Amino acid sequence: MKTICIKGGRIIDPSLNRDEIGNLYFNGDKIIDESDASNIEYFDAKGLLIFPGLIDLRCHINDLSGGNCENISSVTRAAGAGGYSTVVLMPDLNPIPDNPATIQFTRDQINKDAIVNIKLCGNLTKGSKGKELAPIGSLQNAGVVAISDSPVSTQNNQIFCKAVEYASMFEIPVIDIPRDLTLSENGNAHDGPQALKMGLGGFPRIAEELHVQRAISISRSLKSSVHLSSISSIGSVEMIRDAKKKGVSVTADVTPHHISLTENNISDFNTNFKTSPPLREEIDRLHLVKALMDGTIDCVSTAHQPITEHLKNVEYDLAPSGVIGLETSLNISLNILKQTKGFTWLKLIKIMSTRAAEILNISGGTLKKGSHANIVLFDPLKKWKYTTKNGNSNGKNSPFDNMIFEGKVVETIINGEPILNYKKFISL
Amino acid sequence: MEIPTWKKKNLIGVQSLSQSEIRKILKLAKFFKKSLGTKHNHLKGKRIVNLFMEPSTRTRIAFEVAAKSLQADVISIAEKSSSLTKGETLRDTALNIQALGADAIVLRHSSPGASLFLSRIVDVPIINAGDGAHEHPSQALLDLFTLEESIGSLEGKKVTILGDILFSRVARSNFWGLSKMGAEITFAGPSTLVPKSFESMGAKVSHDLKDSLSEADAVMLLRIQHERQSSSHFPSLAEYTRIFGLNKSRAKWLKKDAVILHPGPINRGIEIDSELADSDNSVILNQVTNGVAVRMAILSLCTLSRIE
Numbered sequence: 001m002k003t004i005c006i007k008g009g010r011i012i013d014p015s016l017n018r019d020e021i022g023n024l025y026f027n028g029d030k031i032i033d034e035s036d037a038s039n040i041e042y043f044d045a046k047g048l049l050i051f052p053g054l055i056d057l058r059c060h061i062n063d064l065s066g067g068n069c070e071n072i073s074s075v076t077r078a079a080g081a082g083g084y085s086t087v088v089l090m091p092d093l094n095p096i097p098d099n100p101a102t103i104q105f106t107r108d109q110i111n112k113d114a115i116v117n118i119k120l121c122g123n124l125t126k127g128s129k130g131k132e133l134a135p136i137g138s139l140q141n142a143g144v145v146a147i148s149d150s151p152v153s154t155q156n157n158q159i160f161c162k163a164v165e166y167a168s169m170f171e172i173p174v175i176d177i178p179r180d181l182t183l184s185e186n187g188n189a190h191d192g193p194q195a196l197k198m199g200l201g202g203f204p205r206i207a208e209e210l211h212v213q214r215a216i217s218i219s220r221s222l223k224s225s226v227h228l229s230s231i232s233s234i235g236s237v238e239m240i241r242d243a244k245k246k247g248v249s250v251t252a253d254v255t256p257h258h259i260s261l262t263e264n265n266i267s268d269f270n271t272n273f274k275t276s277p278p279l280r281e282e283i284d285r286l287h288l289v290k291a292l293m294d295g296t297i298d299c300v301s302t303a304h305q306p307i308t309e310h311l312k313n314v315e316y317d318l319a320p321s322g323v324i325g326l327e328t329s330l331n332i333s334l335n336i337l338k339q340t341k342g343f344t345w346l347k348l349i350k351i352m353s354t355r356a357a358e359i360l361n362i363s364g365g366t367l368k369k370g371s372h373a374n375i376v377l378f379d380p381l382k383k384w385k386y387t388t389k390n391g392n393s394n395g396k397n398s399p400f401d402n403m404i405f406e407g408k409v410v411e412t413i414i415n416g417e418p419i420l421n422y423k424k425f426i427s428l
Numbered sequence: 429m430e431i432p433t434w435k436k437k438n439l440i441g442v443q444s445l446s447q448s449e450i451r452k453i454l455k456l457a458k459f460f461k462k463s464l465g466t467k468h469n470h471l472k473g474k475r476i477v478n479l480f481m482e483p484s485t486r487t488r489i490a491f492e493v494a495a496k497s498l499q500a501d502v503i504s505i506a507e508k509s510s511s512l513t514k515g516e517t518l519r520d521t522a523l524n525i526q527a528l529g530a531d532a533i534v535l536r537h538s539s540p541g542a543s544l545f546l547s548r549i550v551d552v553p554i555i556n557a558g559d560g561a562h563e564h565p566s567q568a569l570l571d572l573f574t575l576e577e578s579i580g581s582l583e584g585k586k587v588t589i590l591g592d593i594l595f596s597r598v599a600r601s602n603f604w605g606l607s608k609m610g611a612e613i614t615f616a617g618p619s620t621l622v623p624k625s626f627e628s629m630g631a632k633v634s635h636d637l638k639d640s641l642s643e644a645d646a647v648m649l650l651r652i653q654h655e656r657q658s659s660s661h662f663p664s665l666a667e668y669t670r671i672f673g674l675n676k677s678r679a680k681w682l683k684k685d686a687v688i689l690h691p692g693p694i695n696r697g698i699e700i701d702s703e704l705a706d707s708d709n710s711v712i713l714n715q716v717t718n719g720v721a722v723r724m725a726i727l728s729l730c731t732l733s734r735i736e
Contacts, residue, residue: 193628195442199540201560269541314517315539317560372480 003027003037006261015366026373029415033369051349053374054086055356058301070306070394072113078326078393079116080419083409085374086117090150098123098134100142115333118276119145128152148175168224175227178211190278190315191286194263203278205233212236216243225249232277234287241296253301256332269316273399276321299355302329307396324395331405377411384408429459434729438547438554440564442604461721464717470728471500474531478504481537494723526550532731553730561595566599570722574715578687583610588640590616591650616640620661641681648689649699675701
């Protein structure tokens with residue numbers, strides 16, 4: 001079998017703390033050392049950045065809401081275009097993954113249609129209803145890498161506590177979207193100055209913070225891990241930072257929209273800015289960015305949530321929350337983080353890839369010898385305009401429609417196969 | 429009188445109006461008020477559709493009377509009689525109304541931003557007759573009109589708005605209108621319905637009735653909508669009346685010539701004593717009459733607007 005050498009690119013591999021111009025070799029679906037290479041074909045990657053495929057810890061295809069918006073094929077095309085080699089699908093699937101049979105069904109679909117790696121997240125409770133524990137051990141045997149009721153937040157403390165305790169036996173991560181529903185029942189917007197003017201509101205910071213504290217207390221007392229997804233408030237950041245200092249095993253992620261947008265973006269009732277948790281104030285945004293840089297928040301997850309246009313194009317309070325993000329996540333994160341002190345590409349790729357692999361305890365996020373050849377080629381100078389119209393996701397609900405970016409994923413290699421048909425790569 | 433040039437097709441809120449635009453509306457309303465009862469032909473042959481998705485008596489009838497006084501054809505649609513009960517969306521209902529030849533749509537809806545949403549979908553003028561807790565511009569404009577009529581220029585005047593501010597579109601629209609006209613606004617009431625965060629808009633916030641009344645040139649009472657809030661926002665109507673109800677003895681805290689407004693419907697004996705509502709200081713019924721004149725001005729300006 002021919003070895004391919006990606007030659008002369010800037011290789012960024014957080015797992016080896018490697019950032020240098022060099023050559024990367026792969027043979028079949030595995031990355032190999034130069035010394036093991038023979039029959040080499042070269043691909044000139046001068047001027048390109050080469051890094052491990054991105055990993056999205058939280059992605060929805062939102063299959064349950066009706067409208068048949070996204071499917072395995074479209075979501076993986078969007079992921080590939082955005083540089084993601086692995087996405088973890090949340091359990092809002094149809095059928096719902098609360099038992100091994102439905103998981104097998106979804107895996108069959110994945111095997112048929114996916115062009116990037118898909119991992120599944122099983123339900124924490126049966127039917128995501130929050131009442132009875134799902135068969136977590138059996139779900140793990142069926143292949144799920146995490147459990148969660150995302151995007152639903154488990155409200156019952158007893159059930160959540162037992163789920164964490166039970167899951168720890170299998171060392172399977174529990175993902176929680178921190179939200180107390182009694183405090184955020186009609187949570188259309190952040191309870192801040194902007195929403196106050198607009199007559200909206202209903203999702204105060206404390207609704208999130210109470211459940212962040214719950215996760216910290218449970219994790220601390222049971223000595224088990226909990227992953228908190230979509231952190232949005234300054235108070236949550238402070239609690240997580242303190243907990244980590246004390247050695248509590250909580251991890252956290254933030255979305256690209258929460259580090260780049262604020263409540264001011266909803267001022268004209270555009271439902272493509274309606275998210276859950278809601279966009280908050282500038283002070284929250286600044287602290288989220290800082291927390292990402294200092295490691296308080298571990299990684300960026302897209303919370304990609306495609307919603308059919310006719311469901312989103314309604315009155316603001318009637319529109320479902322959620323935005324798509326797979327194709328813009330890397331560029332948004334790059335734009336925001338490169339302005340911060342201490343930015344390095346190693347840190348960015350760690351946040352976008354390596355750290356998620358560690359939290360989920362899955363392979364990936366590395367270009368080490370012997371690992372799967374999941375590789376991104378990124379042209380840092382290429383300018384492009386993102387439009388939902390030409391986007392790969394079937395969802396058009398992006399807050400970043402028509403944005404012009406500098407830097408573009410030009411090829412994503414999945415298990416040794418380039419999937420974006422980058423011209424130069426094909427010309428090999 | 430000729431209808432002055434007007435470039436805004438839609439009336440979504442007072443927040444987006446300038447002081448001079450407000451003055452233009454009030455001036456035209458003054459003209460219509462002088463000739464109330466006479467028919468004008470400014471909207472002859474025009475079709476105004478009242479699309480009311482929430483209960484309303486005063487506002488709906490005032491818009492209807494205003495439109496008819498301008499010789500427009502008026503069609504009123506209420507939620508219960510429309511296809512929205514069959515699951516049709518607001519978007520589709522409005523597109524159909526437009527296709528049937530409406531020249532303007534007056535919309536009352538429970539969703540904040542509903543009028544703005546609709547204005548992006550249809551081409552005909554949208555006049556917001558109340559959208560959730562967002563805005564109720566025609567109410568605020570008629571309140572401004574009534575206030576100027578009773579206490580003169582609003583520059584430097586102090587106005588206290590008392591009651592359920594959090595859920596009130598009237599309070600918000602009045603805040604924008606009054607502040608654009610140079611008045612100082614105090615929001616008063618229980619801390620759960622008048623959170624301190626309103627200070628971010630530029631209003632004063634008070635939970636002390638005496639304080640908030642003693643310097644006011646006008647006090648605007650809002651209906652307590654106990655049916656709308658869960659009981660978590662305040663314990664009971666009786667408690668509200670005991671702490672924040674405006675009665676005769678508390679009215680003594682007011683300046684002698686301070687005026688009392690209320691957008692209606694009034695809960696007599698709850699937010700205001702019956703006697704006070706009917707007293708010389710009350711301009712509550714003037715508000716109703718002025719509501720027709722102000723809405724005549726709004727309808728003619730928006731329907732005949734010239735977009736450049």
